[in-house]
Amino acid sequence: MNYEDIKKLLFKIDPETVHTTVEKLTGLATYCPFVSGFMTKQSLHEDDILVQELFGTTFRNPVGLAAGYDKDGKMAGFLPALGFGYIEVGTVTPLPQDGNPKPRLFRHPEDETLQNAMGFNNGGMVALEKRLEKITPNVIPIGINIGKNKLTTPENTIDDYKKLVSRLESYGDYLVVNISSPNTPGLRDLQSEEFIENLFKEIKPLTQKPIFLKIAPDLEIDTAVSLCKKAVESKADGIIATNTTNDYSLIDGVEHMGGLSGKVLTEKSGALFEEIAKELYKKTTLISVGGIDNGEEAYRRIKAGASLVQVYTALIYKGPALLKEINSTIAKNLEKDGFKNIKEAIGANR
Numbered sequence: 001m002n003y004e005d006i007k008k009l010l011f012k013i014d015p016e017t018v019h020t021t022v023e024k025l026t027g028l029a030t031y032c033p034f035v036s037g038f039m040t041k042q043s044l045h046e047d048d049i050l051v052q053e054l055f056g057t058t059f060r061n062p063v064g065l066a067a068g069y070d071k072d073g074k075m076a077g078f079l080p081a082l083g084f085g086y087i088e089v090g091t092v093t094p095l096p097q098d099g100n101p102k103p104r105l106f107r108h109p110e111d112e113t114l115q116n117a118m119g120f121n122n123g124g125m126v127a128l129e130k131r132l133e134k135i136t137p138n139v140i141p142i143g144i145n146i147g148k149n150k151l152t153t154p155e156n157t158i159d160d161y162k163k164l165v166s167r168l169e170s171y172g173d174y175l176v177v178n179i180s181s182p183n184t185p186g187l188r189d190l191q192s193e194e195f196i197e198n199l200f201k202e203i204k205p206l207t208q209k210p211i212f213l214k215i216a217p218d219l220e221i222d223t224a225v226s227l228c229k230k231a232v233e234s235k236a237d238g239i240i241a242t243n244t245t246n247d248y249s250l251i252d253g254v255e256h257m258g259g260l261s262g263k264v265l266t267e268k269s270g271a272l273f274e275e276i277a278k279e280l281y282k283k284t285t286l287i288s289v290g291g292i293d294n295g296e297e298a299y300r301r302i303k304a305g306a307s308l309v310q311v312y313t314a315l316i317y318k319g320p321a322l323l324k325e326i327n328s329t330i331a332k333n334l335e336k337d338g339f340k341n342i343k344e345a346i347g348a349n350r
């Protein structure tokens with residue numbers, strides 16, 4: 001049975017139920033070397049042309065899993081077998097929280113899009129720490145995406161991020177400040193130059209690990225670029241662009257809740273990334289995410305200035321074979337364009 005047949009069955013079931021089931025199964029598969037070995041053989045595209053070192057860490061390929069898929073790190077031990085070059089867990093908050101009321105995750109199959117209004121549902125930083133401790137040192141690089149608790153007051157928000165950095169920094173290869181999710185009230189209001197400057201002033205001294213800022217795709221281009229520049233000036237080590245969108249005009253008749261990810265985000269996220277890269281390429285490390293569902297789109301983002309790319313929704317619509325397709329296509333394009341290594345292609349269109 002191929003993935004398309006499996007998907008037809010899965011898509012008859014509530015998406016959050018499917019995700020929870022997959023989470024449990026992959027957790028069990030972690031303890032079965034045969035399953036992990038088989039999946040690695042099927043999914044991993046190994047090629048020296050894709051290998052690069054960033055902030056002292058080796059990435060076997062540039063394709064990572066975006067935050068949100070493995071919030072609690074329950075699948076982190078198995079996910080490398082799918083062929084990822086790195087994964088990002090979270091978003092994790094200091095205290096556990098249930099997230100928003102269900103239903104809160106919806107599929108739009110005709111648009112190859114997901115709509116999520118999860119609300120940072122996670123088991124908290126202590127639970128994540130215990131899971132990551134079991135798989136450290138990591139098989140592949142791991143990023144940890146951090147966010148504030150819903151009930152944290154504005155004046156205590158930075159304290160939430162400080163707690164997370166202090167508690168978790170030793171378990172990840174990099175950290176990501178998430179102030180761009182549309183599902184926590186007031187979170188996107190933190191996307192201001194003053195807050196970003198104050199935040200990085202407080203958290204940078206707490207770790208030697210790189211800290212990235214993740215931004216929303218719904219900002220005005222000039223605002224987004226200015227915020228990213230301010231973050232880099234404030235010692236952020238990189239930018240991840242972008243999070244999900246709350247531009248509901250992208251799908252007809254959609255309920256106005258949560259964020260949209262997947263194919264409808266490709267153009268919007270790609271265009272914003274291009275503008276950010278114009279200003280910050282060579283000044284910092286850039287990661288592009290949003291609507292990347294094939295090797296050609298991933299390669300386009302790399303040539304625009306992305307050192308790394310991330311997928312999420314496309315994995316659900318296209319299945320585990322996606323990783324091998326993207327990486328093999330990138331490798332073929334690198335060879336075709338005369339590059340000896342992916343590092344030479346990053347920003348080649350700038």
